[in-house]
Amino acid sequence: MINLYEKGAYLVNGTELVDEDNTEKLAQLTGSALSKEEARQNTIAYGILSDHNTSGNMDKLMIKFDTLTSHDITFVGIIQTARASGIEKFSVPYVLTNCHNSLCAVGGTINEDDHMFGLTAAKRYGGMYVPPHQAVIHQFAREMLAGGGKMILGSDSHTRYGALGTMAMGEGGPELVKQLLNRTYDINMPSVVGVYLTGKPEKGVGPQDVALAIIGAVFECGYVNNKVMEFVGPGVANLSADFRIGIDVMTTETTCLSSIWKTDDTIKEFYEIHGREKDYKELNPGAVAYYDGMVEVDLSKIKPMIAMPFHPSNTYTIEEVNANLKDVLAEVEKRALVSLDGAVDYSLQDKIKDGKLYVDQGIIAGCAGGGYENICEAANILKGASIGSDEFTLSVYPASTPVFMELVKNGAVADLMATGAVVKTAFCGPCFGAGDTPANNAFSIRHSTRNFPNREGSKLQSGQIASVALMDARSIAATAANKGYLTPATDIDTDFSVPKYFFDKTIYENRVFDSKGVADPSVEVQFGPNIKDWPEMSALPENLVLKVVSEIHDPVTTTDELIPSGETSSYRSNPLGLAEFTLSRKDPAYVGLAKEIQKAQKAIEAGNCPLDAVEELKSVMEAVHTKYPEAGEGNIGVGSTIFAVKPGDGSAREQAASCQKVLGGWANIANGYATKRYRSNLINWGMLPLTIEEGELPFKNKDFLFLPGIRKAVENKDSRIRAFVVEDGGLREFALTLGELTDDEREIILKGCLINYYKEEN
Missing domain, CATH: 3.30.499.10 (Aconitase, domain 3)
Structure with a gap:
């Protein structure tokens, strides 16, 4: 079904794969000796990045x-x-x-x-x-x-x-x-990994099934982490534009940097349908293209998939789940002990009814599920059926008003509503816990993007828990037709034909404001009482005293856990209000601990003594002075840090970092960072993205750390950062690393945040 190459591979004429070590076959096919570096430049990704790069250096992109x-x-x-x-x-x-x-x-x-x-x-x-x-x-x-x-x-x-x-x-x-x-x-020039598609999906298999199969194969091993995924191969031609889009949007869950596909007449038709023929461009790799890795996918062997709680990579075929129900649910419950920290009693065994898995809710929504074809095929499956009058509910959210309008015109909306399903307007709420929040202990199947803990809106701190599993719209519809009992769409004998799509942009012309790029400085920006300016942020001091205020040992920490989604959304324009929610579902003690130590930095900024503001700093500074008597007034900063094994999976939201900064955070310490996005957020908010080798930590939660000469270390581009744990009246040394930073990134950290960086420039 899916095969990962151990090394790189060449793609010859867009059709034939050659392992990088098989130079003899490569020579036979090409008749010439093309270097790996030359062939790297023949990927679609390289061409697009080159066209947008302003540095003149393809190793260091701007x-x-x-x-x-x-x-x-x-x-x-x-x-x-x-x-x-x-x-x-x-x-x-x-x-x-x-x-x-x-x-x-x-x-x-x-x-x-x-x-x-x-x-x-x-x-x-x-x-x-x-x-x-x-x-x-x-x-x-x-x-x-x-x-x-x-x-x-x-x-x-x-x-x-x-x-x-x-x-x-x-x-x-x-x-x-x-x-x-x-x-x-x-950024540095990213590696490019090919995704070579062959075959054609069987009837009832949808884009989410293919996407989940790929995520399950590549996520845990980090095969495409911070790389570009380039989709090629003869199987691409067997997929509609909507099908490709449905796979593509889920590449985010692999932790790749970006994605690109070869294009053809199917994509040309997409642009024609949307009245934008001039925006189409045929894209293909060169005659011989080299990829740093290769994912082979036989589409004909993909089965209806389900990503069980609490991650899109926790994948099974639906057939597997139904055949081994108790074992699979027991494995999910075991994983939940880590994901939920034992904060609530969690069991799925009561979802087994008459030997089958009964689910409480189905959702087809958002950028992944709300596409035209997904909803049409769901309507085909459900036509003439009933979702029943028991616990199970079904909600469908078309992804745009033009899609909704066409579904109304072709009767799909009427077919869905007749079953008992509810059809709603374009809204991302079900994807992040702000819409269709299920009941406590409920199990929801969703064609959306994520199923992290609490993603559906429950709150561990209030004793609430529900579960989300990701599935394709077709199998969600099959399950709905079976009144809530888990069913793959391949078990349903139905007509999967989809009426031709006609795009009507009238609603956009009537409602969307488009300045055409012309600014009007006479317009005053309208503020509400919840829209607040960013607080002032200090430059990086010469020396840092950090208190560890949270210690997280989950294999991966998501941005949802760093700053929850759902009810926090209303505070995203209020930095101080939002910060109160930081780590609230993962470590409720964090905010109080961070704010308490932040009093010292606020005292420094006000020209007062930090030792008077935070009593425990007196013994900390006494210990610091045993080796660094010069550390003190005018050259020291005080704040907080967290440790997490691998933070930053998931959303791009900057608030996962900025909320820590607002509460006095100066750094994160991690074994590694899950995504480039999160590390960039830390840097842009003036926080040090420190790393530490895997193994037993030299410190624990609530310990104080001292980083002498940290400003000079950043200025000097030191990769190794000297650090000390304050204990027993003295200092015990350990090592941190900072990793590669651009000159601009160093200046942003030195000045305290991106805002300060630009303020000083202006």
Whole structure:
């Protein structure tokens, strides 16, 4: 079904794979000796990156994107950061969508205030504004923004339009601020891994099934971590545009940097349907292209899949689950002991009814599930059926109003509603816990993007827990037709034909504000009472005293655990208000501990003695002075740090880092970082992304650490950072590493954050 090459591979004429060690076969096929480095330049990814690189050096990229896009729990903070940095006009097309805080039902007027902020900012600075319920961020980008050979940067991790020939990346907000201020996205040239598709999916298998199979194969081993996935091979031609898009959007869950696909007449037709023929570009790898790794996927062997709680990589075939139900559920419960820290009693055994798995809820929604074909095929399966009147419910969210309109016209909406399903407007809520939150102990199957702990809206600290499993819309519909009993779509004998799609952009022409890139400085940006400026942030001091205020030993820590989604969304435009939720579901003691030690730094900034503000610092400084008597007034900073094994999987949200900074965080310490996105967020908020070798930690939670000469170490580009644990009245040394930083990144850390960096430039 899926095969991972141990080394790299060559793709010859777009059809034949050759292992990198098989030089004899390569010579036979090509008739010439092409070096690996030359063949690397023949990938589609290399060509697009080269076209957008401004550095003149393909090893050290400085990328300028064609378009930026954000939604309403990220754009307020981004624009506030840009305003604080002196912006007068968006220097690149910037689209503000409203698909996360759409309900306007939490926090009084907070959410709609954010929307009005976005509309007036788009007018003042020359952007585009998509009102709530019109489209989810990524569907609008597919319909209106993507183009062959283009690059798009979005402040949402699922910014993926590779199937349409657009290399797109999801990053934290500060990276968009850099683009808005006419700066660049600076990275080393990423490795490119080929995904070679063959065969054709059997009837009933959908894009989520293929995506989950790939995620299950590559996530744990880190095969594509921070790399570009390039989809090639004869199997691509056997997939519709919607099918490719459905696979592509889920590449984020592999932890890859970006994705790109070869394009053909199917994608050309997509652009024609959307009235944008000129945006199509045929993309193919060169005659001989070298890939740093290769994932072979035989589409004909993919079965309906399910990602069990609590990660998209926890994959099984539905057939496996049904055949080994008790064993699979027991394994999930065992994993839950780690994911949930034993905070609640968790069992799935009561979901077994008459020897089958009964689920409580089905959701087809968002950038992954809400596409036209997914919903049409779900409607085909359900036509004439009933979802029943028991616990099971089904909600369907088309990804945009044009998709919704076409589903109404062709009767699919009527067919779904007749079964008892509920059809709703474009909204990302079910994907992050702000819509269709299930009952306590309920089990939900969703064609959405993630199933992390609490992703569906439950709160461990309140004793609540529910579970999400990821599935394809077709098997969700089959399960709904079976009144909630887990069923693969391949068991259903139905007509899977999909009516031709007709795109009508009238609703966008009537409702979307488009400045056409023209700024109007006469427009005043409208603020609500919950929209706050970023607090002042100090530059990195000469020496640092850090208190460890959280210690997390899960194999991976998600951004959802660092700053929860769901009810926190209304506070994304209020840095101090949002910070109160930091680690609230993972380590409720964190905020109190961080704020207590932050009193010392606030005293320093006010010109007062930190020892008077935090009593326990007196003995800490006595210990420091045994080796560093000069450390003290005028050359020291005090704050907090956390340790996590591998933090940052999941969302691109910058708040996972900025909330720690707002509470006095100066650093993270980790064995490694799950994504480039999270590490960049730390850097852009002036936090040190420190690493430590795997093994027993030299410190524990609530210990104090001392980092002498930390400012000089950053200035001198030291990779090894000298550190000490304060204990028994003395200092015990251990080593940290800082990792590679660009010159700009070092300056951002030295100045305290990206805002300070730009303030000083201006």
